[in-house]
Amino acid sequence: xxxxxxxxxxxxxxxVLLIGVAFSGFLSLFGYYLLGFxxxxxxxxxxxxxxxxxxxxxxxxxxxxxxxxxxVTKVWWNTIAAFxxxxxxFLGTLSTYYALKFTGILTIALFSIHPIxxxxxxxxxxYLIGALIYRFVKTRNEKEHIDTLFVQSRVSxxxxxxxxxxxxxxxxxxxxxxxQDPVKAEEAVLKISTFLxxxxxxxxxxxxxxxxxxxxxYIDLENIRFNGVIALTIQNDEMALRRPIxxxxxxxxxxxxxxxxxxxxxxxxxxxxxxxxxxTLRITVSNNGRAITKTAFGIGLSNLQERLTHLCHGKxxxxxxxxxxxxxxxxxxxxxxxx
Numbered sequence: 001x002x003x004x005x006x007x008x009x010x011x012x013x014x015x016v017l018l019i020g021v022a023f024s025g026f027l028s029l030f031g032y033y034l035l036g037f038x039x040x041x042x043x044x045x046x047x048x049x050x051x052x053x054x055x056x057x058x059x060x061x062x063x064x065x066x067x068x069x070x071x072v073t074k075v076w077w078n079t080i081a082a083f084x085x086x087x088x089x090f091l092g093t094l095s096t097y098y099a100l101k102f103t104g105i106l107t108i109a110l111f112s113i114h115p116i117x118x119x120x121x122x123x124x125x126x127y128l129i130g131a132l133i134y135r136f137v138k139t140r141n142e143k144e145h146i147d148t149l150f151v152q153s154r155v156s157x158x159x160x161x162x163x164x165x166x167x168x169x170x171x172x173x174x175x176x177x178x179x180q181d182p183v184k185a186e187e188a189v190l191k192i193s194t195f196l197x198x199x200x201x202x203x204x205x206x207x208x209x210x211x212x213x214x215x216x217x218y219i220d221l222e223n224i225r226f227n228g229v230i231a232l233t234i235q236n237d238e239m240a241l242r243r244p245i246x247x248x249x250x251x252x253x254x255x256x257x258x259x260x261x262x263x264x265x266x267x268x269x270x271x272x273x274x275x276x277x278x279x280t281l282r283i284t285v286s287n288n289g290r291a292i293t294k295t296a297f298g299i300g301l302s303n304l305q306e307r308l309t310h311l312c313h314g315k316x317x318x319x320x321x322x323x324x325x326x327x328x329x330x331x332x333x334x335x336x337x338x339x
C-alpha cells in the first residue's frame with residue numbers, strides 16, 4: 001500500500017486550515033468572553049493561532065512524507081507523527097505569542113507569564129486532534145485504495161468477457177466459410193489474426209483513432225461472412241482521434257447492430273459512426289436496420305456501460321428507437337482510478 005497512510009491532498013489541507021482556524025478562533029473567542037476580555041482580541045488571537053499551527057503541520061507532514069518516512073520502518077511512523085504533531089502546536093503557539101507580543105492585541109496572562117508551558121499544553125492538544133485527523137485520512141485512503149483495486153479487477157473481468165464474445169462469433173463465421181468458400185475462409189483466418197493482435201493488449205484504454213481502425217477491421221471481417229453488404233461511414237473531429245476511450249466500446253455497438261439490426265444477408269446495411277468533441281466526447285453509432293424494440297441492455301451492453309462508468313465517468317444511452325442510435329458520452333478517461 002506504499003505510504004497511503006499519510007497521503008494528504010491539497011483539498012485536505014484547505015479543509016484542515018479552515019476547520020483549524022474556525023475551531024481555534026471560536027474557542028479563543030469563548031475563552032476571552034468567559035474571562036471578560038475583548039472578544040475581538042480573542043477572535044484575532046485564535047485565528048492567528050490556528051493559522052500558525054496549520055502552517056507548521058503542513059511543513060512537518062510534507063517533510064515527513066518526502067524525506068523521513070521513506071527512510072524509516074513503519075514501526076516508527078506513529079511516534080514520528082506524534083512528535084511532529086506536538087511540535088506543530090508548540091511552535092504555532094510560541095509564534096502566535098511572539099507575533100502578537102508587540103501589538104495592541106490583548107494576550108491572556110498565562111501565555112505571557114508561562115509561554116513555554118502554555119505552548120506545551122496546546123502542543124498536546126494538537127497531537128490529540130492530529131491523531132484523529134490521521135485516523136480519518138488513513139481510513140479514507142485505505143478505502144480509496146481498495147476501491148481502486150476492485151474497479152481495476154472489475155474492468156479486467158469485463159474485458160475478458162468481451163474478447164471471447166467476439167471470438168466465438170468470428171469462429172462461427174469461419175466454420176460456415178470452411179465448407180462454402182475455402183479461399184474466403186483463409187482470408188477470414190488472417191483477418192481474425194490481425195484483429196486479435198491489435199486488440200488483445202493489456203491496456204483498458206486506447207485512442208479513438210485506434211478504436212475506429214479496430215472497427216474497420218471488424219467490419220471487413222464480417223463482410224467476408226455477409227458478402228460485403230455492410231457499409232461503414234465514419235465522421236469525426238480530428239482532435240477527437242487522440243482522446244482515450246475504453247477498448248471495444250464502439251466495436252461492441254457495431255457488433256450489436258449487425259446481430260439485431262440486419263434484416264437479411266442481402267439487403268445493404270449501413271452503420272454510421274459520428275464522433276464529436278466539446279466538453280465531453282460524444283459518439284453516436286446508428287444503422288438503417290430494424291428498430292430497437294427492447295430498451296433494457298443485455299449482457300454485452302451492460303458490461304460496456306460498466307466499463308464506461310468505471311474508466312471515464314461515462315454513460316451509454318439510446319438516442320433513437322426507430323432509427324437505431326446509441327450514444328456514448330465520455331468525460332476524461334483514466335486507466336487507473338486515482339482521481
